[in-house]
Amino acid sequence: MREPIIIFDNVSKSFPLYHPITGGYKNFLFHLPKWIKSLRDSRFEALRDISFEVYNGETFGIIGRNGVGKSTTLGLIAAVLKPTKGRIIVKGRISPLLELGAGFHPELTGRENIMLNGVLMGLLRAEISRKIDEIIEFSELDNFIDQPIRVYSSGMLARLGFSVVAHLAPEILLIDEVLAVGDIQFQKKCIDRMVDFKKKGVTMVFVSHSMRDVEKICDRVMWIDDHTVKKIGDAQEIIDNYSEA
Amino acid sequence: MMKPKAQHYIDLIIVLTQKELKVKYKSSFLGYLWSIGHPLAFALVFWVAFKVVMRIEVENYALFLIAGLFPWQWFSNSINASPTIFLGNASIIKKVNFPRNLMPFTQVFQDMIHFVLATPVIVLFLFIYHKSPSLSWLYGIPVLLIIQFLMTYGISLIVSSTNLFFRDLERLTIIFTTLLFYFTPVIYPETMIPEKYKQFINLNPLSPLMVNWRNLFLSGTLELSYLTISLGYALLSFAIGYLVYRKLSWKFAEVL
Numbered sequence: 198m199r200e201p202i203i204i205f206d207n208v209s210k211s212f213p214l215y216h217p218i219t220g221g222y223k224n225f226l227f228h229l230p231k232w233i234k235s236l237r238d239s240r241f242e243a244l245r246d247i248s249f250e251v252y253n254g255e256t257f258g259i260i261g262r263n264g265v266g267k268s269t270t271l272g273l274i275a276a277v278l279k280p281t282k283g284r285i286i287v288k289g290r291i292s293p294l295l296e297l298g299a300g301f302h303p304e305l306t307g308r309e310n311i312m313l314n315g316v317l318m319g320l321l322r323a324e325i326s327r328k329i330d331e332i333i334e335f336s337e338l339d340n341f342i343d344q345p346i347r348v349y350s351s352g353m354l355a356r357l358g359f360s361v362v363a364h365l366a367p368e369i370l371l372i373d374e375v376l377a378v379g380d381i382q383f384q385k386k387c388i389d390r391m392v393d394f395k396k397k398g399v400t401m402v403f404v405s406h407s408m409r410d411v412e413k414i415c416d417r418v419m420w421i422d423d424h425t426v427k428k429i430g431d432a433q434e435i436i437d438n439y440s441e442a
Numbered sequence: 443m444m445k446p447k448a449q450h451y452i453d454l455i456i457v458l459t460q461k462e463l464k465v466k467y468k469s470s471f472l473g474y475l476w477s478i479g480h481p482l483a484f485a486l487v488f489w490v491a492f493k494v495v496m497r498i499e500v501e502n503y504a505l506f507l508i509a510g511l512f513p514w515q516w517f518s519n520s521i522n523a524s525p526t527i528f529l530g531n532a533s534i535i536k537k538v539n540f541p542r543n544l545m546p547f548t549q550v551f552q553d554m555i556h557f558v559l560a561t562p563v564i565v566l567f568l569f570i571y572h573k574s575p576s577l578s579w580l581y582g583i584p585v586l587l588i589i590q591f592l593m594t595y596g597i598s599l600i601v602s603s604t605n606l607f608f609r610d611l612e613r614l615t616i617i618f619t620t621l622l623f624y625f626t627p628v629i630y631p632e633t634m635i636p637e638k639y640k641q642f643i644n645l646n647p648l649s650p651l652m653v654n655w656r657n658l659f660l661s662g663t664l665e666l667s668y669l670t671i672s673l674g675y676a677l678l679s680f681a682i683g684y685l686v687y688r689k690l691s692w693k694f695a696e697v698l
Contacts, residue, residue: 277536277538299538300537316454317534318538345468
């Protein structure tokens with residue numbers, strides 16, 4: 198049963214650092230060789246040589262401080278980014294969204310955004326139409342659902358985003374920092390939903406700073422520090438180590 | 443029953459087009475009328491400048507202008523919007539993995555719909571000048587639509603992808619389309635081009651296409667040589683556009 202569904206094999210990812218040309222074109226022309234050299238040399242290493250596997254049906258947490266490469270990892274899993282080195286294998290129908298509510302447009306209403314977001318997630322319009330009432334009910338946004346979402350609070354946006362995800366069924370779900378802004382009742386509802394997913398065998402990769410949530414739903418956790426894997430293991434153990442550090 | 447994958451592509455195009463249209467018209471009172479009003483206003487400007495003031499010798503000049511300006515407007519709207527297509531959708535591109543070429547596709551498609559919806563105005567002007575639409579429109583319009591779509595989509599892919607890496611392109615695009623406009627026989631007939639420059643007319647990919655559009659609207663005729671040349675340009679532009687997009691698209695999320 199323990200079949201790896203996401204495999205990272207010595208993956209590194211670096212981004213070119215951009216050097217805006219300051220001082221105008223004259224300066225640029227005089228220092229062209231130097232500029233080209235600096236362009237080639239300075240790359241920012243977001244992830245260095247990381248390897249891990251996520252197994253079928255497990256909930257895998259990623260923790261670490263801001264800017265250590267957690268979101269880059271998710272981007273690589275969703276294939277929005279390409280690794281600079283190494284190999285990534287993802288089996289199964291993955292949610293192409295890195296973040297809840299990705300692709301929401303502020304001028305569209307909640308209802309219109311559900312449709313847009315759902316289709317971007319890989320569903321057909323007909324499927325979303327069938328589920329839209331259920332999604333709206335889950336979100337508890339009532340009358341606001343027909344308002345443009347620019348008038349929503351960040352908590353309401355999170356509700357809308359999670360409600361869409363909660364009713365679509367990818368085999369692999371990526372969840373990046375979602376529950377932080379919702380109110381406690383809704384946070385609880387989300388966690389319950391994720392426990393449901395877990396029972397159904399959905400594989401989840403969960404990025405969060407809330408150790409309480411990670412503890413509650415994750416089986417295993419990867420701790421990323423300084424752009425590389427510090428530790429991978431049993432959720433409780435890693436969380437304890439991380440909290441002490 | 444269509445394959446789910448093809449159906450999903452179509453749904454993506456529909457949803458993205460709806461989004462563009464809704465966002466575009468949500469806060470404007472006249473909405474769709476602008477897609478007619480804009481080329482009509484241009485036609486008025488050129489009519490005053492060239493007919494009233496400079497007394498150009500072209501029969502039914504107002505009709506002549508409209509028949510050329512409407513398809514041109516489609517082309518220039520799409521191309522001028524291209525630099526910001528990916529730039530303006532940064533949040534989606536960074537966060538969602540989906541075929542990004544659908545975004546320029548949607549832009550060009552949406553401008554095409556506007557153009558098609560504006561053709562009744564051309565018919566109206568035909569009647570004003572005691573002319574009528576021809577039967578050849580039935581095949582002529584779809585053929586020219588496809589050619590112009592491919593050509594515009596190809597250029598749009600090049601401009602929208604390249605602009606992410608070379609942002610000055612945004613300014614250059616507007617200068618380029620304006621220049622191209624005056625080098626294309628839209629506000630003057632191709633017959634007025636001086637003899638020694640006539641040989642260059644086919645170097646401009648838009649010329650044979652625009653001349654065909656106007657002839658089709660005014661007299662229901664299509665010139666085969668122009669048709670072949672513009673089809674060649676369309677295929678070439680599409681091929682180059684697709685190659686450029688393929689080469690650059692994996693870096694989009696990094697530079698946005």
